[in-house]
Amino acid sequence: MKELIARRAARLVQPGWVVNLGIGIPTLVSSHLDLDRVFLHTENGLLGVGPPPEPDQVDPDLVDAGKRPVTRRPGAAFFDSAASFSMIRGGHVDAALLGALQVDGRGRVANWAVPGEAVLGVGGAMDLITGAGTVIVLMTHTTRAGAPKLVPACTLPLTALRPADFVVTELATFRVDGEGLVLVERAPGVTREDVRSRTAAPYREEPPPAGGA
Numbered sequence: 001m002k003e004l005i006a007r008r009a010a011r012l013v014q015p016g017w018v019v020n021l022g023i024g025i026p027t028l029v030s031s032h033l034d035l036d037r038v039f040l041h042t043e044n045g046l047l048g049v050g051p052p053p054e055p056d057q058v059d060p061d062l063v064d065a066g067k068r069p070v071t072r073r074p075g076a077a078f079f080d081s082a083a084s085f086s087m088i089r090g091g092h093v094d095a096a097l098l099g100a101l102q103v104d105g106r107g108r109v110a111n112w113a114v115p116g117e118a119v120l121g122v123g124g125a126m127d128l129i130t131g132a133g134t135v136i137v138l139m140t141h142t143t144r145a146g147a148p149k150l151v152p153a154c155t156l157p158l159t160a161l162r163p164a165d166f167v168v169t170e171l172a173t174f175r176v177d178g179e180g181l182v183l184v185e186r187a188p189g190v191t192r193e194d195v196r197s198r199t200a201a202p203y204r205e206e207p208p209p210a211g212g213a
Contacts, residue, residue: 021042088127105201126160
């Protein structure tokens with residue numbers, strides 16, 4: 001299921017983009033990208049992240065912002081966190097792919113805190129949602145208990161006021177416009193009722209192309 005989400009989200013990434021991958025499902029996206037044509041960025045200071053290393057090739061000094069071992073591509077650049085966040089805040093990261101706990105009917109994201117649970121803080125997610133050119137959320141459609149994660153209004157703390165541009169789940173892909181969520185694609189074998197019954201947030205369906213079914 002997670003690989004399905006990652007594979008579908010990778011199709012939204014354009015050649016030549018600088019892309020930041022968040023913790024969780026977004027880390028799987030690198031396996032579905034042509035890293036000769038996309039430049040992976042991590043906010044702790046590396047542009048040109050490569051695929052995860054083999055177990056016997058792990059360099060303990062080469063990690064991403066989530067402390068996961070990474071490799072570097074030929075021509076990779078290292079810099080400090082201040083420069084990295086200047087890239088993000090200055091609009092030099094083309095896309096941020098992030099996980100989420102909830103997304104509301106306007107496409108706004110809650111992905112960093114659950115009341116009553118200890119958290120380290122919002123981290124770079126606030127800057128990425130605000131500063132990246134395109135924000136793509138990758139998440140399961142419901143919680144483990146079956147509760148919808150696409151909700152009319154978030155009950156968890158918002159990460160930022162800017163909405164995402166796309167939301168990708170195992171059931172469907174939504175685009176976000178000025179009016180809210182738009183269902184643009186369903187996963188193979190998923191019906192309209194499957195999506196409708198597991199989505200609490202209001203959404204519209206994109207009309208089929210002219211001449212289509």
